[in-house]
Amino acid sequence: MTELIARGLKSDRFSPTFMPTAEWMVDEVKKVYPDAEVEVMDTTGTGDHWFVKVVDSSFEGMRLIQRQKPIISHFKPHIATNYVHALDLKCWTPEQAKEKEGDTPFSPHEARRSGFVGLQVKRENKEE
Amino acid sequence: MTEFNWTAAELQKIVDENRLVLFMKGTPEQPQCGFSSRAAMVFQQLEQPFVSVNILSDPRAIPSVCEWSDWPTMPQCFVDGELIGGSDIALDMYESGELQQMIDEKPQEG
Numbered sequence: 001m002t003e004l005i006a007r008g009l010k011s012d013r014f015s016p017t018f019m020p021t022a023e024w025m026v027d028e029v030k031k032v033y034p035d036a037e038v039e040v041m042d043t044t045g046t047g048d049h050w051f052v053k054v055v056d057s058s059f060e061g062m063r064l065i066q067r068q069k070p071i072i073s074h075f076k077p078h079i080a081t082n083y084v085h086a087l088d089l090k091c092w093t094p095e096q097a098k099e100k101e102g103d104t105p106f107s108p109h110e111a112r113r114s115g116f117v118g119l120q121v122k123r124e125n126k127e128e
Numbered sequence: 129m130t131e132f133n134w135t136a137a138e139l140q141k142i143v144d145e146n147r148l149v150l151f152m153k154g155t156p157e158q159p160q161c162g163f164s165s166r167a168a169m170v171f172q173q174l175e176q177p178f179v180s181v182n183i184l185s186d187p188r189a190i191p192s193v194c195e196w197s198d199w200p201t202m203p204q205c206f207v208d209g210e211l212i213g214g215s216d217i218a219l220d221m222y223e224s225g226e227l228q229q230m231i232d233e234k235p236q237e238g
Contacts, residue, residue: 064217072200079200086163087201088216106166106219 019047020084028078029054032070037097041105048085051105055097067091134192140209147231148178149206151193156180167203167215170222176231208234 025040029052036056043049052071059067068089078084088106132138143149148171154160156168171178183189183202194200197211204211205218207230212221221227 064220065211065213068213068217076200088163089214090216090220106162 018083020050020078021047025050025052028074029071032074033058043088043105048082049088050084050086051088052090053097054089054091055094056091057094059091059093064091132186134186134188136196139193139196142179142181143206143209146179147208147234148174148176150178150180150203151183151197151206152180152203153182153184155182160184161202163215164203167205167218170215170218170227171205173222174228174231207231 022040022042026038029036029038029040033054033056035058036054038055039053041051043051054067054071068091071089071091072079072087075084075087079087090100092100150156150164150167150171152159152161152164152167154164156172159165159168168180171180181189181193183193190202193202193204197204199211199214201214203215205213205215207227212218212227218227221230
């Protein structure tokens, strides 16, 4: 573990050649939950901070950490090498996803720059 | 001050003795990562004091904590000795009211 982290720190994580793509991220999540609806977003534009939304009806009745665990385990080797640096992972049932519709994905770096340290905000509803 | 060596027993003791524990990069006042900041923000909304552990304070911290908790990312949020997840889960559980409910349901003894 220590060795893997040390190696990860040495890797050039800002080089685009070594960054995961959105397609790759979706494919990897689908290996874990093949029937899920998966949406990913590169929140910093650097390919290493990913907002990942996974919607699956099989999540019903499962605790949030149980839903995440198989995905986190699958990504563990990539997290260890820092190929994937940060995951903002939302595992929702279709019902929950509907409730959260319109939420702005959290951008950790933007939050630091702006001093906004907190909670996701609802986008204003467009006037109809 | 006694030395802290990030052993499983020492880490377990922290989460056993404190209802809310946050392992984070930096401190709630000076977080060093957006996700840690978000987790601290969530904990600050709760009507329960919490303990935060700065895992950047010692190079042994991240590998030790991650191995002990079997979770590879930071921050890590613990409630009543149990890992509930990172800042994404903490926020969801705060928004749904589940987090406050967990705290209300099991009042501190003694």
